[in-house]
Amino acid sequence: MRTVHALATAAAATLLTTTAAAAPAPPPPPHPLLTDAAVETAVARLDATVTAMMSRTGVPGVSVAVVHNDKVIHLKGFGVRKTGEPATVGPDTVFQVASLSKPISSTVVAGVLKDPAQWDDHVPLPGFALKDPWVTDHVTTADLFSHRSGLPDHAGDLLEDLGYDRTYILDHLRLEPLTPFRASYAYTNFGLTAAAEAIARAHGVSWQKLADDTLFKPAGMTRTSTEFSAFAHAPDHAATHVKNPDGTWSPRFVRDPDAQAPAGGVSSTARDMARWMRLQLSGGTLDGKRIIPADTLARTHIPEIVSQPVNATGSSSFYGLGWNVGYDGAGRVRLSHSGAFELGANTNVTMLPLERLGIVVLTNGAPVGLADAVAFDFFDFAEHGKVTTDWLGVLGGLYAQMDEAGRSRTDYAHPPATAKPAKADSAYTGTYDNPYYGKATVTANPDGSGLTLSLGPAPQRYPSPTTTATRSASRPGASSPWAVPAPPSPTAPCASSTWTPATWAPSPAGSSPAGSHPCSAYAGPR
Numbered sequence: 001m002r003t004v005h006a007l008a009t010a011a012a013a014t015l016l017t018t019t020a021a022a023a024p025a026p027p028p029p030p031h032p033l034l035t036d037a038a039v040e041t042a043v044a045r046l047d048a049t050v051t052a053m054m055s056r057t058g059v060p061g062v063s064v065a066v067v068h069n070d071k072v073i074h075l076k077g078f079g080v081r082k083t084g085e086p087a088t089v090g091p092d093t094v095f096q097v098a099s100l101s102k103p104i105s106s107t108v109v110a111g112v113l114k115d116p117a118q119w120d121d122h123v124p125l126p127g128f129a130l131k132d133p134w135v136t137d138h139v140t141t142a143d144l145f146s147h148r149s150g151l152p153d154h155a156g157d158l159l160e161d162l163g164y165d166r167t168y169i170l171d172h173l174r175l176e177p178l179t180p181f182r183a184s185y186a187y188t189n190f191g192l193t194a195a196a197e198a199i200a201r202a203h204g205v206s207w208q209k210l211a212d213d214t215l216f217k218p219a220g221m222t223r224t225s226t227e228f229s230a231f232a233h234a235p236d237h238a239a240t241h242v243k244n245p246d247g248t249w250s251p252r253f254v255r256d257p258d259a260q261a262p263a264g265g266v267s268s269t270a271r272d273m274a275r276w277m278r279l280q281l282s283g284g285t286l287d288g289k290r291i292i293p294a295d296t297l298a299r300t301h302i303p304e305i306v307s308q309p310v311n312a313t314g315s316s317s318f319y320g321l322g323w324n325v326g327y328d329g330a331g332r333v334r335l336s337h338s339g340a341f342e343l344g345a346n347t348n349v350t351m352l353p354l355e356r357l358g359i360v361v362l363t364n365g366a367p368v369g370l371a372d373a374v375a376f377d378f379f380d381f382a383e384h385g386k387v388t389t390d391w392l393g394v395l396g397g398l399y400a401q402m403d404e405a406g407r408s409r410t411d412y413a414h415p416p417a418t419a420k421p422a423k424a425d426s427a428y429t430g431t432y433d434n435p436y437y438g439k440a441t442v443t444a445n446p447d448g449s450g451l452t453l454s455l456g457p458a459p460q461r462y463p464s465p466t467t468t469a470t471r472s473a474s475r476p477g478a479s480s481p482w483a484v485p486a487p488p489s490p491t492a493p494c495a496s497s498t499w500t501p502a503t504w505a506p507s508p509a510g511s512s513p514a515g516s517h518p519c520s521a522y523a524g525p526r
Contacts, residue, residue, distance in 0.1 A: 030331035042382035059365035065274035095362040098339025101266035106322030111214035125198035144195035146304035150178035156190035162456035189263035196262030231267035238364035240344025340367035369396030
């Protein structure tokens with residue numbers, strides 16, 4: 001039997017050797033395609049491109065940096081920091097970069113790891129757990145930085161919109177239902193935040209200090225911070241703007257992202273971001289000094305999960321560790337990330353590492369596609385010598401589609417003809433409990449003008465007149481007298497552009513129905 005086994009093994013080895021020898025050779029690795037002249041020509045038209053797109057959209061301020069072959073070859077600000085005021089945007093104007101924070105944060109984590117395999121370690125964080133205990137005990141830094149933990153899309157964001165702090169939000173992620181672990185992609189700010197906070201805690205420091213000591217100070221990013229207070233107190237900072245119905249832009253809102261600082265809380269300048277891009281494109285070195293280990297940084301550029309099986313170009317998109325990772329037709333890796341605050345910021349970074357070329361675009365307007373379009377337009381011209389697509393039209397349309405998809409399909413401003421008259425205020429008043437969202441209180445206005453809904457820890461108050469019913473209400477037999485505008489980022493589970501008390505159907509106090517999402521029911525009233 002041993003002889004037969006040995007012969008079989010030898011035969012198998014011979015077959016494998018023969019098969020391997022007969023297999024076609026792998027394609028050659030990609031090589032740089034862009035000439036210096038092509039890049040210089042694309043840069044030469046960049047100012048006109050930005051100015052034209054600002055004119056089309058009305059976005060008040062933009063700052064842009066381009067790096068190539070470890071040099072900053074373009075650095076310029078456009079427009080104003082705040083509408084109605086004369087101060088202009090420059091290379092050192094501080095912007096909120098929103099989700100560009102994610103690749104910056106993965107750079108910080110890469111800087112404290114000793115080996116790329118440590119990305120696959122489980123690093124616990126007290127107060128953070130997932131619905132499945134096994135997943136809680138096995139989820140890794142890489143799982144959370146690549147959005148493959150199983151948490152739902154934007155889990156926890158609506159809690160942040162209601163004013164809850166990081167501690168509350170991370171603690172309540174344990175109530176979120178999970179999709180298959182490591183087999184499903186869903187973008188989650190607070191999953192990534194938990195991973196970053198766990199790393200900082202393991203090193204005995206705050207996230208801001210870890211970022212300062214590991215990246216910002218060594219790289220000379222002197223105007224970059226993870227804390228909102230640093231942005232708000234910077235003398236030269238760009239206010240956030242939203243578009244008004246008449247097409248003008250106003251700085252009507254302030255976005256404090258401290259609760260999700262590693263995922264969306266960084267503020268920076270075009271000059272500082274140029275230094276970070278140089279570091280990225282040089283494998284972790286800057287000005288001849290090693291800042292981040294090359295191998296742990298390289299791991300962030302590798303696909304970890306499919307984010308889009310089929311994208312707009314018919315190929316697949318991937319997510320790495322804080323990065324969107326794609327491959328172009330020439331096989332070159334393209335790294336990118338966008339940032340967007342509905343309350344007034346839109347940013348983009350795009351890099352072709354093989355070409356050692358990158359661009360960052362920072363804006364102080366709500367997302368209308370400008371930041372992404374400038375980057376797409378730049379690379380399009382550099383590669384083809386012309387612009388092949390109206391990128392602002394395409395990408396602006398995509399942002400508009402996403403915004404529209406988040407809106408309720410029900411027009412609560414116009415009750416149906418069959419709506420019954422509202423009942424007495426006492427039919428609705430009370431306090432409603434939910435293990436995920438906390439308390440919701442409905443009170444009658446002292447002047448008899450209607451009701452007020454109070455939500456969140458502050459709380460946030462939403463008044464409404466008592467007119468006609470629109471949907472069934474929380475209390476059995478009652479009717480809902482109003483619809484309440486939701487926060488401006490309706491991307492979390494259960495979020496829509498309107499909320500009504502109908503979403504608080506009674507359930508056993510302190511629980512949600514078995515198998516349901518935790519925000520499917522409020523328990524109460526009491």
